[in-house]
Amino acid sequence: xxxxxxxxxxxxxxxxxxxxxxxxxxxxxxxxxxxxxxxxxxxxxxxxxxxxxxxxxxxxxxxxxxxxxxxxxxxxxxxxxxxxxxxxxxx
Amino acid sequence: xxxxxxxxxxxxxxxxxxxxxxxxxxxxxxxxxxxxxxxxxxxxxxxxxxxxxxxxxxxxxxxxxxxxxxxxxxxxxxxxxxxxxxxxxxx
Amino acid sequence: xxxxxxxxxxxxxxxxxxxxxxxxxxxxxxxxxxxxxxxxxxxxxxxxxxxxxxxxxxxxxxxxxxxxxxxxxxxxxxxxxxxxxxxxxxx
Amino acid sequence: xxxxxxxxxxxxxxxxxxxxxxxxxxxxxxxxxxxxxxxxxxxxxxxxxxxxxxxxxxxxxxxxxxxxxxxxxxxxxxxxxxxxxxxxxxx
Amino acid sequence: xxxxxxxxxxxxxxxxxxxxxxxxxxxxxxxxxxxxxxxxxxxxxxxxxxxxxxxxxxxxxxxxxxxxxxxxxxxxxxxxxxxxxxxxxxx
Numbered sequence: 255x256x257x258x259x260x261x262x263x264x265x266x267x268x269x270x271x272x273x274x275x276x277x278x279x280x281x282x283x284x285x286x287x288x289x290x291x292x293x294x295x296x297x298x299x300x301x302x303x304x305x306x307x308x309x310x311x312x313x314x315x316x317x318x319x320x321x322x323x324x325x326x327x328x329x330x331x332x333x334x335x336x337x338x339x340x341x342x343x344x345x
Numbered sequence: 346x347x348x349x350x351x352x353x354x355x356x357x358x359x360x361x362x363x364x365x366x367x368x369x370x371x372x373x374x375x376x377x378x379x380x381x382x383x384x385x386x387x388x389x390x391x392x393x394x395x396x397x398x399x400x401x402x403x404x405x406x407x408x409x410x411x412x413x414x415x416x417x418x419x420x421x422x423x424x425x426x427x428x429x430x431x432x433x434x435x436x
Numbered sequence: 437x438x439x440x441x442x443x444x445x446x447x448x449x450x451x452x453x454x455x456x457x458x459x460x461x462x463x464x465x466x467x468x469x470x471x472x473x474x475x476x477x478x479x480x481x482x483x484x485x486x487x488x489x490x491x492x493x494x495x496x497x498x499x500x501x502x503x504x505x506x507x508x509x510x511x512x513x514x515x516x517x518x519x520x521x522x523x524x525x526x527x
Numbered sequence: 528x529x530x531x532x533x534x535x536x537x538x539x540x541x542x543x544x545x546x547x548x549x550x551x552x553x554x555x556x557x558x559x560x561x562x563x564x565x566x567x568x569x570x571x572x573x574x575x576x577x578x579x580x581x582x583x584x585x586x587x588x589x590x591x592x593x594x595x596x597x598x599x600x601x602x603x604x605x606x607x608x609x610x611x612x613x614x615x616x617x618x
Numbered sequence: 619x620x621x622x623x624x625x626x627x628x629x630x631x632x633x634x635x636x637x638x639x640x641x642x643x644x645x646x647x648x649x650x651x652x653x654x655x656x657x658x659x660x661x662x663x664x665x666x667x668x669x670x671x672x673x674x675x676x677x678x679x680x681x682x683x684x685x686x687x688x689x690x691x692x693x694x695x696x697x698x699x700x701x702x703x704x705x706x707x708x709x
Contacts, residue, residue, distance in 0.1 A: 255551075255569035255603055257537070261377065262432035264348070266401060268392055269425030270411050278346075278401075280432060282377065286534065286555065286567040294377040294432075296346035296401050301541055305433050310539060310551075310569050312600045315406045315497075315588045315679075319600040320543050327403045327410040327424050330346055333600050334542030341535035341553060341567075342578050352468065353523035355439070357492060359483055360516030361502050369437075369492075371523060373468065385468040385523075387437035387492050396524050406497045406588075406679075418494045418501040418515050421437055443650065444705035446621070448674060450665055451698030452684050460619075460674075462705060464650065476650040476705075478619035478674050487706050497588075497679045509676045509683040509697050512619055528642075528660035528694055530628070559625065559646065559658040574632055583630060583642075583660050585691045588679045592691040593634050606691050607633030614626035614644060614658075615669050 255310050257336055258283045260303055264296055272326035279303070279332065281311055286341055297330040308336040346401050348427055349374045351394055355387055363417035370394070370423065372402055377432055388421040399427040437492050439518055440465045442485055446478055454508035461485070461514065463493055468523055479512040490518040528583050530609055531556045533576055537569055545599035552576070552605065554584055559614055570603040581609040619674050621700055622647045624667055628660055636690035643667070643696065645675055650705055661694040672700040 262280035266273075277299040285291040297311050300320050309332040317331035318324045353371035357364075368390040376382040388402050391411050400423040408422035409415045444462035448455075459481040467473040479493050482502050491514040499513035500506045535553035539546075550572040558564040570584050573593050582605040590604035591597045626644035630637075641663045649655040661675050664684050673696040681695035682688045 255601060256566070257569060262430060264401065264427060265429040265431075266425035266427050268394075269401075270392065272410070273424060280377065280430065283566070286553065291566050293347070293374070293382050296348060301543065303541075310537065310542075312602045314602050316591055316600050316602050318407055318410075319545070319591075319598050324598075325410050325415075327407050327422055328346060329403045329405050329407050331600055333546060334539035336537060336539050338538040339535060339553065340538075353521060355492065355518060356520040356522075357516035357518050360492075361483065363501070364515060371468065371521065384438070384465070384473050387439060409498055409501075416501050416506075418498050418513055419437060420494045420496050420498050444703060446674065446700060447702040447704075448698035448700050451674075452665065454683070455697060462650065462703065475620070475647070475655050478621060500680055500683075507683050507688075509680050509695055510619060511676045511678050511680050528692060529657070530660060556657070559644065564657050574634065583628065583633075585693045587693050589682055589691050589693050592636070592682075592689050597689075604691055606637060607630035609628060609630050611629040612626060612644065613629075 255312050256283050257310050257339060260305050260307050260309055261294060270327055272323050281309060295330045297332050298328050299332045301332060303332055303335050310334045310336055346403050347374050348401050348430060351396050351398050351400055352385060353396060361418055363414050372400060386421045388423050389419050390423045392423060394423055394426050401425045401427055437494050438465050439492050439521060442487050442489050442491055443476060444487060452509055454505050463491060477512045479514050480510050481514045483514060485514055485517050492516045492518055528585050529556050530583050530612060533578050533580050533582055534567060535578060543600055545596050554582060568603045570605050571601050572605045574605060576605055576608050583607045583609055619676050620647050621674050621703060624669050624671050624673055625658060634691055636687050645673060659694045661696050662692050663696045665696060667696055667699050674698045674700055
């Protein structure tokens, strides 16, 4: 999984039937200093997170396991809201 | 999932039987500024999108879940037409 | 899926039993200008393509879906011979 | 799988029900010289490793196979504590 | 799949039960000139390869298909010993 900031929303009226009613958000992955790294992804939200909050996300086939219909064609899902990340000082 | 522009078509007369009748398109992934990023991919289209439109796509095993035959050997599928992407201003 | 040129062959006498009799080819992924991009991969061939031809390939678990034994440990398969790629002019 | 150092912890009170009670750690992947490479990931821990220890981790759908609930939406799991890595001298 | 040199071994006494008795090796992926590319990975060996030999490896969920217990949490497996790689001259 990876830590990411929720940075936007995506609207798609024509889509796969299994995606009807599923909220889609744009998330920006973060590195260990919590700085942006790589390109944003489109991820599903089933936990009720908002733009500006920090999420952790899952990729791949297992993303659909967060949805009511686990056979939906999705590959990225927000699975938690991050309260705190503690990184040990480098020794 | 990722946002991508549909930039071309691919014709293949000899192919895996499970791909017969499936439309194949070339899609260019986009970054958060909706600028091209990385290499284009070949993706299936089952929603009826055209060249020049903006799609969001799914990768991996779950791509086949968008097809009539979910055991088809595909790893990228267009699953929606993007109407609008809203990215929050950086704070 | 991605477009790739078939650039070589691989011979392996000792291998997983599920790979017996499966032809293995070296493929070089191409970008939208059909120029080489990234490192070549080893892919299975079940459609009868030759070195010098242009293929489109599938990655991941779904690659095995192109084989007679879908439980074979493979992650890249040639699933079609590319006749033509048409890329729209940038607007 | 890859070798990684456990560098931190992640706290998330709101998360997917299948992740309740699962310890989440931040791991930094290492290269062959055991130097950091790439961005840290969030991985589950079911073997009882601590911050500062060296792990090897698995990615993708198979990560959930390390959990009690193998249908949990996770994509990275710590599956062992590394005692020793021996790399042959380059010839 | 990809071609890689076996460059080292990994010892882990505490690990997931499904990995008991499975040999773990460090492999360095190679490019088409058979030069090292990217970071080494930890891969399982069920075919009996040694350090210094050249392997081809499979990634992802399908890696576990090379093991006796196909539900093991592994994502990279050596599936063959490479006897010869022939790359066509660029035209």
